[in-house]
Amino acid sequence: MSGRAVEDLQAIADAIVAEAQPGEQIAAHLGRSSETDIRVRNQEIEHFVSAQSQSVSITVIVDGRTGASSAGAFDETSWREVLAEARENATFGTPDEFAGLAEPDGVAVVEQKLWDDDLAAFPTDKKIEIAKELERLVLAEDARIRIDDVNYSDGSTEEASATTLGIRSSSRSNSCYATVSVLVDDNGETQTGWAYALGDSPLVFDLPAAARKAAERATRLLGAVKPASKVTTVVLDPMVTAQFLGIIGSTLNGESVSKGRSIFADRIGEQVASPLVTLVDDPTDSRSYYARETDGDGLAARRNVLMENGVLKMFVHDAYSARRMNTKSTGNAGGCVALQLTPGTKTQEELIAGITEGVLIDSVQGLHSGVNPVSGDFSTGASGLMIRDGKTAEPVREFTIASTLQRMLLDVEAIGCDLDWLPMRATGVSLVISGVTMSGA
Amino acid sequence: MSIIDLSHEFDTSVLARVLDKGRSTGAGFSEIFVEDKRSMGAGLDDGKVEAVSSSRDSGAGIRVIHGDTTGFAYTSDLTEKGLMAAAEAAAAAAATGTGGAHKVSLQSMSRQKVNDVRIAPTSVPKARKVELLTIANDAARGVDASIVQVSAGYSDSTRRILVVNSDGVFATDEQVRTIFRVTAVANGDTGMQTGYDSLGHTIGFELFDEESVEELAERAARQAVTKLRARPAPSGALPVVIKRGSGGVLFHEACGHGLEADLVARGASVYANRVGQQVASPLVTLVDDGTMSREWGAIGIDDEGHKSQRNVLIENGILTDYMWDHIRSVQEGRRPSGNGRRQSYEHLPMVRMTNTFVLNGTEEPDDIIRATEKGVYVAKLGGGSVNTASGDFVFGMTEAYLIENGEITEPLREGNLIGNGPQVLADIDLLGNDFAMGNPGTCGKDGQGVPVGDGQPTLRVKSMTIGGTAA
Numbered sequence: 025m026s027g028r029a030v031e032d033l034q035a036i037a038d039a040i041v042a043e044a045q046p047g048e049q050i051a052a053h054l055g056r057s058s059e060t061d062i063r064v065r066n067q068e069i070e071h072f073v074s075a076q077s078q079s080v081s082i083t084v085i086v087d088g089r090t091g092a093s094s095a096g097a098f099d100e101t102s103w104r105e106v107l108a109e110a111r112e113n114a115t116f117g118t119p120d121e122f123a124g125l126a127e128p129d130g131v132a133v134v135e136q137k138l139w140d141d142d143l144a145a146f147p148t149d150k151k152i153e154i155a156k157e158l159e160r161l162v163l164a165e166d167a168r169i170r171i172d173d174v175n176y177s178d179g180s181t182e183e184a185s186a187t188t189l190g191i192r193s194s195s196r197s198n199s200c201y202a203t204v205s206v207l208v209d210d211n212g213e214t215q216t217g218w219a220y221a222l223g224d225s226p227l228v229f230d231l232p233a234a235a236r237k238a239a240e241r242a243t244r245l246l247g248a249v250k251p252a253s254k255v256t257t258v259v260l261d262p263m264v265t266a267q268f269l270g271i272i273g274s275t276l277n278g279e280s281v282s283k284g285r286s287i288f289a290d291r292i293g294e295q296v297a298s299p300l301v302t303l304v305d306d307p308t309d310s311r312s313y314y315a316r317e318t319d320g321d322g323l324a325a326r327r328n329v330l331m332e333n334g335v336l337k338m339f340v341h342d343a344y345s346a347r348r349m350n351t352k353s354t355g356n357a358g359g360c361v362a363l364q365l366t367p368g369t370k371t372q373e374e375l376i377a378g379i380t381e382g383v384l385i386d387s388v389q390g391l392h393s394g395v396n397p398v399s400g401d402f403s404t405g406a407s408g409l410m411i412r413d414g415k416t417a418e419p420v421r422e423f424t425i426a427s428t429l430q431r432m433l434l435d436v437e438a439i440g441c442d443l444d445w446l447p448m449r450a451t452g453v454s455l456v457i458s459g460v461t462m463s464g465a
Numbered sequence: 466m467s468i469i470d471l472s473h474e475f476d477t478s479v480l481a482r483v484l485d486k487g488r489s490t491g492a493g494f495s496e497i498f499v500e501d502k503r504s505m506g507a508g509l510d511d512g513k514v515e516a517v518s519s520s521r522d523s524g525a526g527i528r529v530i531h532g533d534t535t536g537f538a539y540t541s542d543l544t545e546k547g548l549m550a551a552a553e554a555a556a557a558a559a560a561t562g563t564g565g566a567h568k569v570s571l572q573s574m575s576r577q578k579v580n581d582v583r584i585a586p587t588s589v590p591k592a593r594k595v596e597l598l599t600i601a602n603d604a605a606r607g608v609d610a611s612i613v614q615v616s617a618g619y620s621d622s623t624r625r626i627l628v629v630n631s632d633g634v635f636a637t638d639e640q641v642r643t644i645f646r647v648t649a650v651a652n653g654d655t656g657m658q659t660g661y662d663s664l665g666h667t668i669g670f671e672l673f674d675e676e677s678v679e680e681l682a683e684r685a686a687r688q689a690v691t692k693l694r695a696r697p698a699p700s701g702a703l704p705v706v707i708k709r710g711s712g713g714v715l716f717h718e719a720c721g722h723g724l725e726a727d728l729v730a731r732g733a734s735v736y737a738n739r740v741g742q743q744v745a746s747p748l749v750t751l752v753d754d755g756t757m758s759r760e761w762g763a764i765g766i767d768d769e770g771h772k773s774q775r776n777v778l779i780e781n782g783i784l785t786d787y788m789w790d791h792i793r794s795v796q797e798g799r800r801p802s803g804n805g806r807r808q809s810y811e812h813l814p815m816v817r818m819t820n821t822f823v824l825n826g827t828e829e830p831d832d833i834i835r836a837t838e839k840g841v842y843v844a845k846l847g848g849g850s851v852n853t854a855s856g857d858f859v860f861g862m863t864e865a866y867l868i869e870n871g872e873i874t875e876p877l878r879e880g881n882l883i884g885n886g887p888q889v890l891a892d893i894d895l896l897g898n899d900f901a902m903g904n905p906g907t908c909g910k911d912g913q914g915v916p917v918g919d920g921q922p923t924l925r926v927k928s929m930t931i932g933g934t935a936a
Contacts, residue, residue, distance in 0.1 A: 065731075071535040072558035075551075077524075077811060078541060083516070090515065096522035096541045109519050116595045118513035172733050172854070207733055207854050214735070214854045250930075253701040283511045284614050285650055287657070393848040393861025394881030394932060398650055398659045403698075403880035403932040405859035422857050424883050424932025426700065461934040463700035463883075 030056075030194040033098075033184035037194075040082060040103055041186040049085040049125050050107075051187040051322075054078075054098055059179040060148070064155040065171060072152075084110040085124060089117035125187050126321035126343035126353060133317045133324045134308035138197035142225035143178060146200075151176050151226065154202055158221070158231050162204050165239035172205035172216065176226075191322035200226055201447065204234055208242040217242025222313075222447060241386065245407060248419035251464040257382035257437065258425055258460045259375055259411065262444040262452025264385050265365075269450035272429065273305065273360035275397045276330055276338075278345030287400045287430060288336055297334040297433035302366040304329050305340060305356070312362035313447045320357035328354050330363075334433075363450035368439040372454040375438055382411040383420065383462060400428040423464035427457075435459045471499060471627040472637045479545045480629045483527070486552040488631060490560035492531035495552070496630035498768060499525045499543065500810040503587065506620035509598035517591065526810040527551045530792070531559040539811045577765040577772045580758045582641045584670040586621035594619050594670075597645065597678050604679040605649045608686035611693060613657075614650040617682070621670070628770030636770040642761070642916060643672045644905055649686040653693035660688030661863060662845075665905030667763040667916075688845065688864050695876040698865065698933025704840035705882065705929045706833055706868060710901030711845050713919020715926075716751055717821055717908065718851040718858040719886040720744070724778050724786075725804075725816040726793035728853050735856040735887055736784060744784045745890035748826050751779040753788055755803050755819035760918035761905035762819035769805035769814050776802050782890075790816045808913040818908060820918035826896025830923035833895045835871040841931055842866045842873050843882075848906075856886035859932075881932040889926055897923035 033054040040052035061073040080103050081094035091114030093106045117123075155176040163169055178200035186192045205218040219237035221229035260268060280286040288296060297303075307316045307325035316325050321343045329337050341349065342357035376384065389405035407421035427435070440454030480497060487495025501523035508515045524541035525548055536559025540551040586594075601617040624640045644665030651658050662685040664676050707715065723734040736744060745751070755764045755773025764773045769791045777785050789797075790805030793816065806817035834842065842865060849860030865877040902920035 065533075069534045071537060071813060073537040073813065074554050074558055075537075075539040075811065077539070090517075092516045092518040094518070094520040096524060105521075113517040113519060113591070116507065116514065116517045116591050118509075118515075120513050120515075170732060172731060214733075216733075216852060216854045284652075285657070389852070389857070390848075390850050390859030390861060390881045390883075393850070393859065394879065396659060396879050398657050399692075399879065400656065401879045403861075403934075405857070405881055405883045405932070407857075421855070422883055422885055422930065424700075424859070424881055424930060426698075426880055426932050426934045461700050463930055463932050465702060465930075 030182040030184050030196055033182060034186070034192065034194045036098055036103065037184045037186035040107060041188050043107060044188045047086060049188050051083045051125050051185065053081045053183065053185045055181060055183045057179060057181040060151065060177065062152055062155050062176045064152070064159055064174045067156050067159065069152060080106055082106050082110040084114045086114050088119035088121055088123045089114045090123050091115070091117065122344055122347040124343065124347065125189050126191065126323050128190055129323055129353065131324040131326060131355065136310055136315045136317050137224070138195060140198060140224040142227050143198050143200055144180065146226055151178070154226055154229065154231070158202055158204050158235060161231055161235035162206055162238055165235055166208065166243055168208045168210055169239060169242070170207045170209065172207050174204045176202045185322055187322060193318055193322055195317065202229060202231070202234065204238045206238050206242050208246060210246045213246065215242045215245040220447070244409065245386070245419045245421060248407060248421040250422045251383070251410065251420040251462060253463045253465070256460060256462050257379055257456060257458045259372065259379070259382060259384045260455040260457065261384065261386050262442060262454055263446060264388050265455040266446050266448045266450040266452040267388065267391055269303070269363045269365065270448065271391065271395055271397055272303070272433070273363050273450065275429065276340055277359055278339045278341035278349060281339045282345050282348045285398050287398070291336050292338065294336055295334050296336045297331055298436035299334040300368070300436055300439055301331055301334045301433060302329070303331040303363060305360040305363050307362040309362060311445045312451065313445060314361035314449060316361065319355045321353065323353055323355045323357070326355045361449050364443070365439055365453055367441045367443050367453055369441050370438065372440050372442055375440055375454055375456055376411055376416060377414040379411050380413060384409045384411055384416055385425065397429065400430050402427050402429050402432060423462055426461045426463060427459065431459060432457050470637055471501060471625045475627065483548045483552045484629065484631045486549055487527055487529045487556050490531070490556045492529045492556060492559050494530040494631055496528040496628065496769070497525055497548065498528070498810055499627040500624065502622060502624040502809070504620060504622035505586065505591065505594070506618065507595050507598060508616065508618045509602055510616040511614065512602060514595050514598055517595065524810040525551065526812070527555040528813065529555040529559040534559050535813065537813050579756050579763045579765050579773065580667055582669040585623070586641065586643055586670050587623055589670045597673065601647050601678050601682040604682040605647060605686040608683050609651065609690045611651040611653055611690055612649050612686050613652045616648045618646045620644055626768065628766065628768065630770060634770040636766045638765040640667065640764060641669050642667050643669060645678060645681065647682045647685040649689045651689035651693050655693065658689050658692035658695065660685040660692065662688070663904050665761050666759045667761060668759055691876050692878065695878045697935040698877040698880040699841070699931050699935050700933045702928045702930050704837050705926045706837055706840060706842045707846070707924055708842065708844045709830065709897060709899045709923045710903045710920055711843065712924065713822055713903045713921050714846050714849045714860050714906065716823055716921065717818065717917070717919050718849040718860055719884065719889050720751065721818050721821050722851050723853045723856065723886060724788055726787040726789045727816045729787050730793055730796070733854045735853065739784050740786065742784055743782050744887060745779050745782040746893040747782040748893055748896040749779055749782050749890060750777065750824040751821070752777050752824065753804070753818055753821045757820040757918065760820045760902055761916050762918040764819060767803045767805045768807045769801065771801045771803045771805065773803040773819060788816050788818065790814055806915050808915055812913050815911065817910065817915050818917050822902065822920035823922065825898050825900045825922050828895050828897050830897040830899050833897055833923055833925050834868060834873060836895065837868045837925060838870060840868040841877065842868050851886065857883065858886055859883045877933065882929050883932060884929045889929060892927040893924055894927045895925040899923055
């Protein structure tokens with residue numbers, strides 16, 4: 025359940041939409057949020073942030089021209105100014121026959137649990153205690169560990185939207201997490217590690233697991249060397265896979281496709297990936313971090329199969345790209361938010377056991393600067409562990425791995441069974457990819 | 466339209482009362498940061514001007530420091546009632562005991578102009594801004610028949626800030642920025658390639674009297690067309706020559722972040738405890754300068770109310786100083802350096818760079834290329850990132866060529882370069898005499914983005930690892 029309707033915000037959204045003049049489409053979105061952020065160091069509070077903010081954003085479409093405006097306050101004077109600005113902005117666009125808001129499509133909303141009463145009632149002093157406990161736990165993991173930072177954060181958001189085409193929705197949601205980042209020194213070398221604890225409320229945080237993970241990430245890279253350059257097989261750790269899938273998702277976006285910027289345009293029905301690859305985007309799966317009821321256009325979120333046994337099945341659309349490509353919205357305004365690969369049957373350890381020589385990629389650096397989804401070029405900094413004779417061996421760092429997105433999908437050799445519901449737009453899972461160039465010394 | 470100094474919109478007695486409220490629970494320091502930001506943007510894609518948008522956001526962040534604890538609250542309610550409520554929340558957050566009354570006396574206001582804005586963007590008709598997009602689109606598409614898609618973006622922002630604190634700081638600034646970006650996609654036998662270029666300065670709409678949008682668009686388009694015949698980049702270690710004005714991000718990542726005093730203080734920098742030591746090739750003198758007129762990271766005052774200044778960080782390879790914010794400079798008993806910045810009133814300030822650059826050397830740029838038998842020439846860098854604790858950093862090359870026998874030859878496909886900060890700084894073996902500032906950038910740290918500039922002359926790094934796929 026998304027909790028109670030947010031009536032005062034819905035009333036303002038309705039009032040804005042009621043201002044529409046003949047021939048005008050209006051969409052209004054109101055938001056009100058609060059956040060708490062606590063950072064602890066040496067068992068003392070380093071900072072404590074507590075704040076509220078609000079926002080209004082309005083889109084106006086007239087004669088195929090779109091204008092938008094937003095502000096950080098939604099009293100009547102403010103929203104009227106924003107509306108006037110959005111109207112004025114709409115006069116400068118190029119008429120676009122496909123411009124327009126989403127038509128309600130009758131797809132039913134799958135309700136999600138977006139609000140947690142335990143979190144809402146959780147007292148401040150206990151939030152502080154969580155951060156302090158996480159600091160104590162991680163320091164107890166290894167005598168060489170120093171704290172980089174330890175944080176507890178939570179937030180809640182109330183929102184409401186309305187459109188002149190009859191879409192109305194309001195919801196409230198809250199979330200929380202704790203993070204820890206550590207430094208480990210040995211022989212004049214410093215390595216870093218981090219981890220987080222997640223859950224609907226702090227009551228279900230697994231702090232010992234987070235402490236262990238952060239310590240393990242940092243210590244296992246100590247003594248890492250720069251590897252020799254070679255073409256090899258990589259095992260992507262679940263978090264790295266999730267980052268990779270996020271990029272693949274962006275290439276399947278209907279807008280990129282319709283504007284000729286996708287490496288997969290015109291390839292529906294073709295084998296674009298290894299037969300092992302079945303990729304879905306399913307924001308109705310409540311295990312996904314970004315599980316949601318509606319997309320950015322206000323249509324119901326839904327399960328979409330993007331690739332099945334390696335065959336490209338569909339692109340994802342919002343109302344605009346769907347109209348351009350003469351198809352229906354897939355409920356993906358805002359892109360893919362809950363990608364997942366159908367898992368295999370082996371654990372990461374079992375996957376590694378089948379590899380004579382390769383490298384386990386623990387983390388990547390510079391995906392934003394070294395991957396081009398339009399050309400497909402993929403190159404990223406990496407660190408991890410060498411794999412020799414089916415076992416992880418010495419740690420390695422300061423190298424890159426490179427291929428192309430197209431080749432990597434075709435070169436998928438195995439998928440693990442270790443689904444990890446990360447706070448990202450894709451679910452993590454161990455992924456084995458061959459033919460990747462490792463560039464080091 | 467003239468922009469009114471934010472300080473005229475507040476009664477100093479109200480500000481003083483809010484600062485007192487901030488210290489009502491015993492804190493030694495309180496601060497009000499007020500921000501009023503207007504921005505306007507328009508984008509063109511697929512030949513059409515898409516959503517034209519504008520926004521206005523104003524509010525205040527109240528920071529209270531009590532011992533080692535910082536309390537922070539923000540509000541968009543700028544009335545005395547709203548400010549007092551935020552101050553009370555911040556004070557409660559920082560409270561570890563109850564303190565006495567404090568009286569603040571605000572000194573005379575300080576401001577420093579780093580640039581005159583000739584044409585305020587808010588005074589320019591939106592139609593004129595939108596027209597630039599069409600000009601760019603036509604220019605890029607005119608470069609070559611292989612250009613299949615063009616997107617262009619215009620945006621401007623006018624940010625007025627007011628900073629008042631219990632140490633008596635009372636300062637305002639007005640930061641006007643204007644930026645234009647073009648991305649072109651070319652399609653050829655080997656698939657698609659992209660070209661990108663941008664133009665941005667801390668000035669108003671006069672930017673477009675001084676610089677040509679057509680030329681910018683043509684550069685982006687030519688970059689995409691050239692890359693159609695690019696071959697895979699090499700893998701492994703090679704000498705790398707970086708063109709002037711395109712490689713400042715190398716220093717931003719290789720050492721800039723590591724010289725931020727907050728990271729140094731928590732021991733998360735490879736440059737901690739190294740002041741006075743040789744940390745780079747003797748050729749390198751690195752400066753961070755917020756006063757650098759027009760440049761993307763220029764500010765009159767930082768977001769803690771301190772005047773921006775020119776700070777020499779590395780001189781002839783010797784580490785001379787770090788960059789500082791209020792908290793770290795108080796801890797060290799020194800003056801701040803004008804590097805306390807924040808994304809908005811909703812954020813806490815921290816140590817940030819402004820315009821970071823390497824001064825000229827003596828070599829002719831052509832000689833640097835001629836002196837390189839086999840290597841990579843990087844004409845345009847993309848973004849980068851660094852792990853300051855280990856010093857490992859990456860940056861992307863968006864336009865690069867092979868150097869063979871001292872000459873620039875084939876274009877290369879995109880990829881990342883990876884290196885270790887201290888090692889790369891030591892490996893700079895040739896430095897040109899052709900200094901230029903680079904493209905406008907946004908630096909991200911702890912989830913906050915701030916505008917930064919960078920620059921350098923043409924230079925060579927003896928060896929770096931190139932993340933390509935070719936043997």
